[in-house]
Amino acid sequence: MQRTQRKMGYEQSKAATAPLRRPGAVGLSSVPARQAPGRAPAANGAHPLTNAVENARLHEYERGTKDRFDAIVPTLREISALQHESDFVTRAQELARDRLGFELPESVLEDAWIEQLDMRSLFAKCVFATYKRFCNEFFASDPLRVADATGFDAFLQSCGFHTLDISPCADGRLAHVIRYVLRLPHRSVRRKSYAGAMFDVEDSIEKWVETEMLRYREGRPNTADAPTRYLKAVAYHYSSVDPAHQGCAAHGSDTDRAAAGGLERLLAFQQAIENSFCCGASIDLLLIGVDTDTDAIRVHAPDGEGRIDLDRYVDAMSLYDSTQSLGATAARERLHDAIRECSPAVTEGMRELVGFLLENNFSQIEYVRGFHGRHYADIGHAERFIGAGVGFEEIQLRNLMYFAYMNTVEESAPDLDVGIKIFSGLNAAHGLPIPVVVRYDYHGEVPGARERAIEHCRRIDKALRARYSDLADRGLLHTLLVVRDCDASNPIEIVACSATPNPASGAH
Ligand SMILES: [Zn+2]
Incomplete structure (x- = not known):
């Protein structure tokens, strides 16, 4: 075994000598139950040690975020049905603004009368725009903040861990x-x-x-x-x-x-x-x-x-x-x-x-x-996109993103292959592209770190396209390249997006 x-041997005395402080006492969370020992069980059958207020707040955040991603497919379906109408561009932009909170690339819509709308790149564009909005809100308003994180640090140390x-x-x-x-x-x-x-x-x-x-x-x-x-x-x-x-x-x-x-x-x-x-x-x-x-x-x-x-x-x-x-x-x-x-x-x-x-x-x-209810309805995979690279502090929600931590595609190939396999079933099998956010966080105080992070993103993007060339060639793999200075509470910075039309490079 x-x-x-x-x-x-574990030096038991070490942890035991530090005075133990319960996190309730230092206010890690405002759980009434922790501060009111002996309280009778709540009338609604809730457990005496749980935090209903935090549950409501966390649920509102989770639902709100996922609803935005889940509005993409129905909205694009509606837009697709309108594409041969005379006022198509105006109506499509109205729908996009109203349901998704942003506009679609005008040039893609304007070409819809000549050929079919490129729904694959529109879909990827929408996932990336929704991701960007989600990130910006996360770093601007800190929706998952904990009232007293310092209290947790002190509690952890009192348990014998730094x-x-x-x-x-x-x-x-x-x-x-x-x-x-x-x-x-x-x-x-x-x-x-x-x-x-x-x-x-x-x-x-x-x-x-x-x-x-x-x-x-x-x-x-x-x-x-x-x-x-x-x-x-x-x-x-x-x-x-x-x-x-x-x-x-x-x-x-x-x-x-x-x-x-x-x-x-x-x-x-x-x-x-x-x-x-x-x-x-x-x-x-x-x-x-x-x-x-x-x-x-x-x-x-x-x-x-x-x-x-x-x-x-x-x-x-x-x-x-x-x-x-x-x-x-x-x-x-x-x-x-x-x-x-x-x-x-x-x-x-x-x-x-x-x-x-x-x-x-x-x-x-x-x-x-x-x-x-007794369990989640989506007991299987239902991620909305893949995240590859280093960072992603903002991803704290279930089934939102498949995470592949990586420095190089070669060393992380098994993680990435699992993700691509999952998304081949979730997206590609239905004709939808696999959206991949390639992300590198860097320390802004280190000279040249931002440029190296950008370079890193581009290298990974290239390697991704080579490894999954079959998907990429069929328009079934789209990438958003992102960097972020993790020393500051800055928003993410978009380096390139394969779903944004640009005849010159196809990347900006
Ligand atoms: Zn697993």
Whole structure:
């Protein structure tokens, strides 16, 4: 078993010596239940530890965003039916403004009387324009902000961790795992997605080194002598409704394989840190499973030595049901008892954190039940576009984007192939192009970084078109090239768009 591979003992005292602060006390979220222990269950049957106000706010944002993307096809259908009318251009632009919030390229509409409207590039254009609008609003108004993200940082440290680094699967059904499923402040948690959650160990080592260097040099987020560790988590996924088909594509829809793959990668990262750095350097690990049909999580709580058992986990859904009729204090106690039963020697800090995640997930379980019923209607893939590159902080919604983290097409080919395969079914099979946003975020204070990011986008675009030339040649692959200075709260910057007509280059 993997769990015997770990050599070092966990320095339990480290986490236990720090004073524990409950996030409720520092106001991470305005959950009335957390601040009113012993409250009777709500009359509407809601769980005493959930946050109905936040659920309503998150749902409004999710619905509003997805509705805009989903208005594209019906609107284009209507426009297509008008294309031989005499006042076509005026009426088409009216419809576009009214339903989509922007105008369509005039030259494409004007040519419609000569030949058929180029619906493929119009569709891609609309997806990209909607994406741009969505991004601009995200960076301008911060719709998913958390009232007290600093409170979360302090809580995390009190649990014995200075960084929480989560690698979910790149599957779009997990894109909301940070802000919705786990209810964490998205700017306080590192997220890097990979197909099958099989994260890149070298990339994580780089991030670990950077994190420890910042603690040493700048005392951020805490000083290097503070007894806290880097916590690396993997979020694998499975389907409770259709386990054999709607699980993780990268692991053949096999839940055991998905969990084992994640744990194997976690152990490799830990081993790498222990072998590469002296003075007892190590990291802590956490394995989380997400049911993409209900958003309920299962947490494989580590034992006192930090070891993770694939067969032992705390299941949020059954805990939600079994504690629903209790008061808040009793429900929370039951939750912590369940973690102790699963992992009797779990450290106090890890128990607090796992308890916090499970409690947060109760709100998401209620969210899905309240707004979607027993499970989501779209239990399979229903992403609206593919995102390739580095960045995408704004993507915190389920089934909006398939994410392919990449530096080069070659090294990320498996992630990208999975995405293209998914979209060949979702879009190309129906004659709709696959929209791909190629994105590179850069640090504005680094000289030349913007130019390199742009260059990077162009290189990836070229490689994409070569790898999927069959789709590209048939107009079934469209790309939007985007960069963003991630040090500022700037909007995205469009570098090029294959769906915007320009006879000179076809790219601007
Ligand atoms: Zn997956």
